[in-house]
Amino acid sequence: MSKGKATAVGFIAVLLWSLLALFTVGSAPVPPFQLNAICFAIGGAIGLIWTARNGGFSTLRRINWRVYAFGTFGLFGYHFLYFSALRLAPAAEAGLIAYLWPLLIVLFSGLLPGETLRRGHILGAAVAFGGAALIIVKGGGGFQSNATPGYALAFLCALTWAGYSVLSRRLGTIPTDSVAVFCIATAALSAVAHIAFEDTVWPTTQIGWLSCIALGLGPVGLAFYVWDIGVKRGDIQVLGVASYAAPLLSTLALVVAGISKPTLPLLFAAILIAGGAALAARASAGKV
Template identity: 50%
Template sequence: MTARRATLIGASAILLWSTLALLTTLTGPIPPFEIEAVAFAVAGLVGIVWMAARGRSPWSALRQPPVAWLLGVGGLFGYHFLYFLALKSAPAAEANLINYLWPLLIVLFAGLLPGERLGRRQVLGALVGLAGTSLLVTGGRGIAIDPAYLPGFLAAAGAAVTWGAYSTLSRLLGAVPTDAVAFFCLATAALSALCHWGLEATVAPDAGQWTLLTLMGLGPVGAAFFVWDIGMKKGDIHTLGALSYATPLLSTLLLILAGRAQPSGVVAASCLLIIAGAVIASWKPRRA
């Protein structure tokens, strides 16, 4: 597989993640850890069925070194745990803004990997994308940092570091097959269920909500992690990091199309900045 194709495959995760906010709003009162438990369980089970259908043994994917389990489960579950904790402990706009430092961290961390080089163009593109995301998340109104929300801000920062580290360190575990992500999802589902039982009240989903949870497990909380693994291991990490800033933008656009958000000049300006950042970071001038 070429690096270009792997990058395109990895970029499809961004499209899938952009549907998560809309699907989550449609699930109504179902609490977040219950959503994650069900969706990750669907993702893991579908991954195992997919392996079996293609003649690959699920058990060979299950047998991975401890470091792979630590990174896989720590990345998937650790990120979501810290993100939900941040949203419960700090205002959503500020927490989201800090959380969306992870695309910039991917670009920066990637420069430390063997065989990779961090250039000024990648850093500039990531910063321009961060500016666009900041504008989108804050609505152009700025933010007020209240020390009372420090635990939530720290949790959001931890979420950003966790996902940035998980994404880039996956490159060092290229020998771990993407099929193993199915079992990382099942472990994440089990840990999310424990958090749900300990922290939340169960809401019994109706037929429509079960359909939405299944779609989440097939898409933004399922296939997205498999294709992202391919992109991180075999694609252009710098480009994928910069393109990741499109996630909140595409998510907002979908909410607007669904009538759950309003279009504005802020969204348009954010769009231009995020696109500009991605172009700057991924631009490769022709050699003479």
Template identity: 45%
Template sequence: MTAQRSTLSGVGALVLWAFLAVLSRLTAPLPPLQVTALGFAIGGGLGLAVVVWRGRAAALAQPPLAWAHGVGGLFGYHALFFAALAWAPPVEANLLNYLWPLLIVVFAAPLLGMPLGGRRLLGVGCGFAGCVLVAGGGEGFGTAGALPGFAAAIGAALVWALYSVTSRRMAAVPTEAVAGFCLASALLAAIAHLVFETTVAPGPSQWLALLLLGAGPVGAAFFLWDIGMKRGDPRLLGVLAYAVPVGSTLLLVLAGEGTLGWRVAAALVLVVGGGWLAATASGTARG
């Protein structure tokens, strides 16, 4: 596969992730860990079927570090993200979650030895200002459950940023192994669900949302992103990632899950603008 086609694969992942928040909201009132388990089971099952069909099942045999990295990143991020959408106003929680592209830039300095510089620091400041505007001025901030939800959203951003930055050291792990990571994440989520939550039987609309989640944002997107980051142009993908919170927020608003008030609009500009500043600074690490 050429570098251009690999980059297009990464773009496909970004498009799918724009639908993650609105699809997860459509699974309500299913509890977050149950959604995580079912979504990963569907995505991992579909991925495993393709891997076996292609005769690449041996790619699932990876060292413990690769499994810890893959499962920890996928399971940790989505469990926190789905919890954030369940416990806090979805538009605000979604924006806080999409601090992850900006945090990738921040973590690249200590983890990859790449300097921040003035432009990147300005971008970090803009993103932080957007975070404060959402959390401090959002209408749902003082409501019951909002604080844990906002904390989960920020935690999700931290986990995904760390997972993305450290994935640069996992280039030898084949893309097919992602199927195994998804299935292991489904198992962990199922165990946690049985311990901490009460099972809710999905209705037809919830099953449809779960199938779309597993086929797209919690399935195919991981394989496409892995291809794009390892064999495409990570610099271009890093810049384009800042369009995801725009599309994701607008889809939530169109679905009636929130309103695009002036605070949300201003925070959106700050988070996306700060990320763009950081991503387009010379020498920035992406991925």
């Protein structure tokens, strides 16, 4: 698979993650960790079926347990920190801090063998982050000092996903089928967290059940497999900046569904995100 094709495959994850908010709204009133357990169980099952059809179980048995620990830490750690941050701090501000991960991916990727961090990458990431920030904080009420623990967890959340994504590049020889094990282990840990911290609440409508299933099939399922391909074989710097499209597309999905209203900041955000991605792409081509 060429680098360009792998980058395009990785961007499918961004498109799927843009539906995360829409399906999460539809899945109410299922609590976060229970939802996590359901969705990752579905995502893991998809991966195991795919692996079985391709005869990859023998390969999975040869993978070092440290790789599985790393992948599980990345998936479960990110979601655990994200949900915890949103419990302890205002959602808009905590979400903004958590969405530092695309910027961190661009910056950290410059440390990888064979990669060069150009001025255009940094400029593009900063411009695109401005667009993402505009979307996330457009209705925010400012930072609150009593929410500092939540802000700290949100920053750890960003570090976790950026680190997972960049370090996955170093595991380029590990087959993407291994993500199925990551998902199953994450589902198990999420189930334990649910039992420890939450009351069980199942979907009460058909829309709720369909939303849970859709989450497991897409944003919390297939997305992690295509992302794995993208960060291992594609242009990780372009993917990092392109990830800022997720909050934009997520907002557009909510607008189309009638949950949110179109606003002028949304238009400005679109210009910033598209411009930032273009700068990063030019930098990867050696033009900036």
